[in-house]
Amino acid sequence: MTAAGGTPPLSGGSGGPAALRPLLDETLDALAAGARLRGGPVPPGGPAELAREVDRVLTGEGPDRHALRRLTELLAYGAADPADPACAAHLHCPPLAVAVAADLAVSALNPSQDSWDQAPAATALETALLAELAALVGFPPAAAAGVLTSGGTESNLMGLMLARDRVLGGAVELDGLPPGRRPRIIASAAAHFSVQRAAALLGLGERAVRSVPVDRDQRMDGDALADALAETVWEGATPIAVVATAGTTDTGAVDPLGRCADLAERHGAWLHVDAAYGGGALLSDRLAPLLDGIARADSVALDFHKLGWQPAAAGVFLVRCEETYASLARRAVYLNPADDEQAGYPSLLGLSLRTTRRADAFKLAVTLRTLGRPGLGALVDACHDLALHAAAAVRAEPALDLHGDPLLTTVLFRYRPATDGPDAADRINAELRRRLLHTGRAVVGRTELPGTGPGRVRLKLTLLNPHTSPADIDRLLADIVRQGREVESAPGPSRAAQD
């Protein structure tokens, strides 16, 4: 592990690649060994069992020259591996090998996007990539601006920050704001919880978010949005932003973007489109029309660590007009002094909430260049096809109850117990999911429909693995039914997961 002189080797410089080679071999061997040991989508046993194993491997006096191998094997053994067809719970994609290889180059060179002289090529690459993504959304690339983010949560925060600052003039003043300027954010009941989180972080309070009803598919109702905006004004508050969701987490529903744009415009509100999930549809000719109207947004969130097959993080925040991107403009004398900018050195510092920032644009640029938009679109279509197959299979199985037709790549359903009553159904569905997880057989999603009261628990398959086959789906559904029957016939709530 140490070079001559005892100093451990670096990943960069002229000696970096040679120093990395044996370590990467060790890592790949350990990844393979850990996956073999796991033998399925997730290791059997519960959290306590795995935590004990982690503590056992971490314990030990002094340096351990086998730490890389031992810990990597443990990480792989203890993974919920999205590359396994039976791991289909979350918007948690299996990365493409080419994206992971590109990400290695980023780790090794460690460019940081907060100044040109820490990331000369990576700065230019990010700028070029963002222009390409702006065009994908339909924004005029010359006028648009944006940045790579840690994900939809950060992108949503940025959109709402710009909306707040446009109305409230920079910083929020905590006192003396007349009632008529009290800011409100209008979002659907199925919008991501990060909208509430952003409102709280921004000092607006979660109560500043007004929730608009959705239909059964979780799509925002346009008339209900119109009413919510009118009522907000009538109540003496200011609707500073409309958040439209393009692909809700559970159903993939896309709000009526054109109507949202009309209404936001009429009220002078910022339109932020959370396309963290649905943005992947832009890669597919078949599904792109679902997002018609997105080009009218003031800002957009995209996540290529969902439908994009990048290792986390690969979030993107885009604004249609660079001029609206004022809140973060900042001069740091040690990063972007005025005379350096005059001399032609660009700075991305004013585009991000972060200072040090990994070059997450690189893996995405390599992937787009390697596969092209059609190549990525084919993967989106493959996952959509899997969802259609899964929905048909659920519909054909009397023990399962489909919630609705898939819109993107999720399928919402539940096990239908013979036992009567919504309480029992909720308990059994939650329990069967934990049992599948505990036995290491499957990682299935679980969520709840909007509203209150029992009967809302649903299972979910989030299909993001283009290598999964219809037969894999059939096996997974059969496993769910079998597990449901077992839970139902058990004498009481199982304690299996409490090892």
Place this chain on the structure above:
Amino acid sequence: MTAAGGTPPLSGGSGGPAALRPLLDETLDALAAGARLRGGPVPPGGPAELAREVDRVLTGEGPDRHALRRLTELLAYGAADPADPACAAHLHCPPLAVAVAADLAVSALNPSQDSWDQAPAATALETALLAELAALVGFPPAAAAGVLTSGGTESNLMGLMLARDRVLGGAVELDGLPPGRRPRIIASAAAHFSVQRAAALLGLGERAVRSVPVDRDQRMDGDALADALAETVWEGATPIAVVATAGTTDTGAVDPLGRCADLAERHGAWLHVDAAYGGGALLSDRLAPLLDGIARADSVALDFHKLGWQPAAAGVFLVRCEETYASLARRAVYLNPADDEQAGYPSLLGLSLRTTRRADAFKLAVTLRTLGRPGLGALVDACHDLALHAAAAVRAEPALDLHGDPLLTTVLFRYRPATDGPDAADRINAELRRRLLHTGRAVVGRTELPGTGPGRVRLKLTLLNPHTSPADIDRLLADIVRQGREVESAPGPSRAAQD
């Protein structure tokens, strides 16, 4: 690039390691080729030249199966490589090869820390690592809590968010806040600009930050802090937080932490210690005493992508008492339903501002286990020794003017032109730095001393490469002097950087 059936291979599953192997070989070869082509710390030529090269490589119709090789070579060619001894501008470390190899495992498996069933082992590993880091800071590990962050900027935001919410009771109310509760953040004039950014993001406004004078080394004056707190109260505002800096960006100065803790306690203010840079001293027996008193903080920011040799990001946010960590508590029915938590499934969701979150804890855990604290401490000491050597060499060179003795691993100085006047000195120092960058010979830092007016521009070496030798430093300083003379003798402001 594509497996049978045309679907490109994934990094996970049983086939992942085998699919990765040839791609990683290609990546390493391209990294080596790019570094050879660069031949120094940074490529010669300016931003426009490099942007043209990036556009040239990115252009092209359709998929390119050589994209990984071509773009990686370009990324390496166009890097400011911190592993080169002449790249010493920023808190931008050269990563250890072992940390980069560990980060590959994270990319390949793609665990996401927002739910246990996306990251079973990684959840347990992060929890164990944070307990170890809490102990390093001196927090009681059983009572402390924390999370990995994207860096000091995010960690500072989190500390100030908790401070705000403790005083203002959850969300800030935008109206009706009595003057006596107007929140103020007290930080030194040399605190990182992310403190102002956080205040703006949190809705407090940048003006909520009250600046305390520093001494020549950029250390906050304890009496001045006492005065600032007293005046804040006298003015009818509430000091919600004191931010103490442990290692300023430019000089590495550490504020008097014990005195800050006393004063914060007396005023009921939250004490946040920004140890993003100086936290590395905790790894070194020699330097750790500089941070005496840090254990009395309410929250702390550490960055192991600075003194820690991790690829970005490896930020850490810690609070002394878990109970104070309430703002982010959140129930998301699709991520951490109550019955799953009752069944023993832990959730880190309420600890982070993010939802999807890469397992940045892993590379740090592997590094700590591989080298041990003494192994990392030796690297910290090596960089500190380099700074001491550099300062002595600057002092011995009549053409250079040392600002002060190094406290951690930075050296602040300037080229001393024969030409009279602070304007000329500023112009020449800024210009010589751009010339070194433009010719590809060195990446040297540039900053400005606090205050206004000319004469404040300084050069800076940030020494984070433990492989750098004293002879490397001597060569770098000689290059700076030579370049200074050239700029000074040139007829007017050079246009070199405006290619």
